[in-house]
Each structure stands twice: as C-alpha cells, then as structure tokens.
Amino acid sequence: MRKGISVAAIVGVLALTASACGDSDSGGGDSSGKKAAADPQSVAGSITWWDTSNEAEGPTYDKLVKAFEDEYPKIKVTRTSVSFDQAEQKFKTAAQSGNGAPDIIRTDVGWSAGFANLGYLQPLDNTPALDNTADFLPGPLSTAKWNNETVGVPQVTDTLGLLYNKEIFKKAGIAKPPATWEEFIATAKTIKEKTGIAGTQLNPEGYFSLPFLYGEGADMLDVAGKKITVNSPEAVKGMETALQLVGSGVALKPATTDGYVAAQTSFKDGKVAMVINGPWSVSDDYSGKSFKDKANLGIAKVPAGASGTAAAPIGGHNYSIYRGSKNKDASYLFVKFMASAKSQELTAKEINTLPTRKSAYTAEVTADPAKKAFQDALTVAKSRPVIPGVGDLFVAYDQHYVKILRGDVAPKAGLDALAKEWNTKLLKDYKIG
Incomplete structure (x- = not known):
C-alpha cells in the first residue's frame, strides 16, 4: 500500500475540491445537502448512475428509478449498466481526468477505501443520502467508512x-x-x-x-x-x-x-x-x-x-457519490431513495438480494428460508480490512x-x-x- 497518492491524483483532488467549492446553492450544485433536506421537491437536474449489477437485475432497478422520478419529477436519472469487472478502473480513469464520471456509482465494498483515498468520493455524513443510520446493520455500514468519514451508503450485503x-x-x-x-x-x-x-x-x-x-x-x-x-x-x-x-x-x-x-x-x-x-x-x-x-x-x-x-x-455493494458531481443535491435524494427500507425490500423479493437495513427484513422477506438463514449468518459476519x-x-x-x-x-x-x-x-x- 502506498503511503501517499500520486501527483496526478493530487492534482485531480485539488481540481475536484476547487470545482466543489465553486458550486453555488442554486440549481443542481453542491449545497452540502441543504436544499435537498429543506425543500427536496424543488431540486432539479439530471444525474447518471453507474449500475454494476448484472443485467438480469436491471428491470427491478429500472422500476425503482421510475418510482424515484415519479416522486421527484424535476430530476432525470440515467441508469448506465457498467460491467463489474471493468467498473473499478473505468471509474478511476474518469474521476482522475474529471471527464465522464457518473454522479453515483455502485461500488464493491472493497473499492470504497481506494476511491476515497484518491479523493474521488463525496463524504456523506450530515447529508440526506445517509438517512437513519441506526437502521443499517453495523457490518455493512463499516465497509463504507474511510478516515472517519462515511463515503458510501450500503446497498446490498452478503456473507458466507x-x-x-x-x-x-x-x-x-x-x-x-x-x-x-x-x-x-x-x-x-x-x-x-x-x-x-x-x-x-x-x-x-x-x-x-x-x-x-x-x-x-x-x-x-x-x-x-x-x-x-x-x-x-x-x-x-x-x-x-x-x-x-x-x-x-x-x-x-x-x-x-x-x-x-x-x-x-x-x-x-x-x-x-x-x-x-x-x-x-x-x-x-x-x-x-x-x-x-x-x-x-x-x-x-x-x-x-x-x-x-x-x-x-462481509461482502456487498455501496452507493457512492462522485466528489466532482455538479448535481449533488439530486444525487443525495436518489441515494436516500434507493437505499431506503422500502426499496431494499423490493429488491430482496424480486432479485434475492440481502438488505443492509434491519427494517427491510420484513415478514414477507424472511418467509424465504434462504434469506432468513443468511440474515442469521450475518450476525457473525465481519468486515475485511478497510x-x-x-x-x-x-x-x-x-x-x-x-x-x-x-x-x-x-x-x-x-x-x-x-x-x-x-x-x-x-x-x-x-x-x-
């Protein structure tokens, strides 16, 4: 592991920071979530989500995207399917160049620390994206931390x-x-x-x-x-x-x-x-x-x-927001919606994912013996080194x-x-x- 980050990465981080500082509270820019929290229905803009799940799961996520757009009609979401085995390097390349990175990416739990160390992820503490943290299972939430900041919101989890x-x-x-x-x-x-x-x-x-x-x-x-x-x-x-x-x-x-x-x-x-x-x-x-x-x-x-x-x-994936996004308010609302107990319950029932929220393990979800058994298995799950x-x-x-x-x-x-x-x-x- 490197003690520091490369010169190119430092330049990229400085560029991202300058970009974030230059955003205003108007429109879709970064207002540290104030606008999304105070008046979510007024938030407008277009956001892109890189979804690294397999295409068999796509229809369920399309359903959730539509439900989000129905709830927030001023926000347009583009779900882009990105091959899991290519997504890590593709995101690094786009984030470092400042060109072509998505607003939101579905990150493997093993990627979060590396992306955050390079300055590519937006801290989510005290933003609308990180909603009701007490409801998350401790293990999955621990995978989204780096340097005492939360840089992801747990989407799905798994264990052995x-x-x-x-x-x-x-x-x-x-x-x-x-x-x-x-x-x-x-x-x-x-x-x-x-x-x-x-x-x-x-x-x-x-x-x-x-x-x-x-x-x-x-x-x-x-x-x-x-x-x-x-x-x-x-x-x-x-x-x-x-x-x-x-x-x-x-x-x-x-x-x-x-x-x-x-x-x-x-x-x-x-x-x-x-x-x-x-x-x-x-x-x-x-x-x-x-x-x-x-x-x-x-x-x-x-x-x-x-x-x-x-x-x-513990395995699984998190929702993370690109630090250079020009549409952070809309991104916060999208991540909050997608990581909600209601959304996680739907994906658990339709595509057999394991929720990261305690309240998503409803009677209907745990009626499936496999999901109930793996819910029990999660009680002895632990995070790999972050x-x-x-x-x-x-x-x-x-x-x-x-x-x-x-x-x-x-x-x-x-x-x-x-x-x-x-x-x-x-x-x-x-x-x-």
Missing part, C-alpha cells in the same frame, strides 16, 4: 454460510449441521463412510479461506498496527484445518482453475454434501438436480474454530491458497510466502507479524 444437502445428511443419520470445524470434519467423515459421497469440496479462492482464519481469531492484517498477520500462528492453525479436510480424503481435491465453478457444480449435483458459499449461489443451487425440491437446501452459519469464534467476511486496494491482496492470496490445499506447500511456508509478497509489492509500509 454453510450450505448442506439435507437428504444426504438424513441418509448418513446426521440430524443437524456442524457448529465447529471439528464437527465439520467428523460430519464429513461420517457422510463419506455411510454414503460414499464426499463431505465437501473447498473453493480454493483466498476469500473462502477467511472463515478458517477467523475461527482461530486470526485476520489478514492488523490495520491499526500496520502489521501483516496472515501468517500468524493462529492463521496457520486455521489453514491447517482447511488442509486437513483435503488430506483426510473427505473433501474432493480442489481444482486449480475454475475452483468456484467446480465446487458449486459438485454440490448442486449431489457429489458433495456441504460447501461454504454465499447467498448469490442459492438460485444456481436450485437449478441443480439435488435441489429441485428447494426445501432440501440447508443453510447455517459457518462453523466456529478452536477459539470458539465463528465468523465470515484499506485502499484490499482486492489486490487476493490476487496473490488465491495463488498461495490453492498451493496449500493441493499439498504443494505446507500451510506455514505458504502463508509466510504470501506475507512476504504482500510486504514486497503492496504493503511496503507494513511489518510482518
């Missing part, structure tokens, strides 16, 4: 849970899902012995290893202490637990490519009894032969480690994790190598351990 095949559990005589990794291993062995079916298949992406680390009280980084902790004794113990599943033969050996797809296919086809996955996978699970009867899909919290802790990483470029850490992490799972390197050696690589390339101002 334990998904299991109830029919296979019944055949193996197992009454309930495992609550600890020790029980998980014992359950996997019983399933293998009594049914011949593999207990699990691990996704060899670093993100999916975090419940093993969290279960031992470990984490990737100590941000406050500027330390790399991914190779701590506790982290090594968590990684040894993951390796034990493969080494004992109760887990299918992970693929080196398309590991996520391989594990997901094995699970929905009934070739493994358990996987660690998120709410985004549920619709795909239901398409598999094992879950034509949706009631056969069980979902529980991730197991706890030897420390007694069960925890999984630093610029946190997503870049997982490029190396994925490479080292798959080597560990496939037995190419011992857990300690693999995590030591990962810590050294981070320190050399990405976190030069951090210490190891």
